[in-house]
Amino acid sequence: MSDESEPEGLREWFHWFRTTDHGAVVYVREMGMSIAAVLLVGLLLFAVSGVWPPMVAVESGSMEPNMNVGDLVFVMDEQRLAADAAHAGTGVVTYKDGREVGYKKFSDYGDVIIFRADNESGTPIIHRARFWVEEGENWYDRTNPDHIGGADNCRELRNCPAPHAGFITKGDNNPQYDQLGPLTEPVKPAWIVGSAEFGIPKLGYVKLCAIELQTPGRQPKCPVG
Numbered sequence: 001m002s003d004e005s006e007p008e009g010l011r012e013w014f015h016w017f018r019t020t021d022h023g024a025v026v027y028v029r030e031m032g033m034s035i036a037a038v039l040l041v042g043l044l045l046f047a048v049s050g051v052w053p054p055m056v057a058v059e060s061g062s063m064e065p066n067m068n069v070g071d072l073v074f075v076m077d078e079q080r081l082a083a084d085a086a087h088a089g090t091g092v093v094t095y096k097d098g099r100e101v102g103y104k105k106f107s108d109y110g111d112v113i114i115f116r117a118d119n120e121s122g123t124p125i126i127h128r129a130r131f132w133v134e135e136g137e138n139w140y141d142r143t144n145p146d147h148i149g150g151a152d153n154c155r156e157l158r159n160c161p162a163p164h165a166g167f168i169t170k171g172d173n174n175p176q177y178d179q180l181g182p183l184t185e186p187v188k189p190a191w192i193v194g195s196a197e198f199g200i201p202k203l204g205y206v207k208l209c210a211i212e213l214q215t216p217g218r219q220p221k222c223p224v225g
Helices: 009-019 023-049 095-101 205-214
Strands: 055-057 072-076 112-115 125-133 166-170 192-200
Touching: 009 023, 023 072, 055 205, 095 125, 112 166
Parallel strands: none
Antiparallel strands: 055 072, 072 192, 112 125, 112 192, 125 166
């Protein structure tokens, strides 16, 4: 059957679509194949990670130098392949426990988790789980003095005693624990999206640039020049 002849029947139409060199059809065909390939890769990553989306882009320098703006990070359900040192029932290894057993992720002890602050919608936070606190616990004595802003006791720490059980978290490049400011209370396991497994430098800029184009007025992340 030539391109000039009219295809008859579904089979001939399908054969024509696959083989014709008609410009518009070739464009549609290649676009369709590209979209199908992206969807297939996405589904495979989801099957492995158990999280959607399975990859997130780093938007701030709070985890430098172990994660940088523009890194694309693969995320996995924290319960999958959980280490023996994970806190009971959570799948997350804290900095404190990781240091005791030599467990490291992203060049430091413990897991880096992706979570939604106070379970709110919006951009998830990527920070390291430092230690676990129980509801009502005075956790002042368990802190690193360098990360509490000069506080002298529990009363001077926000979220101390702990309003509920959860993880105390901190960006590797931040001076204080997240729970000392308005960012978040102790992170409940239900707020966790997953754990960061590995990162690909710069590739996350593709996502950041796309978001920037769709959101006028957003703080620019896309590299210029």
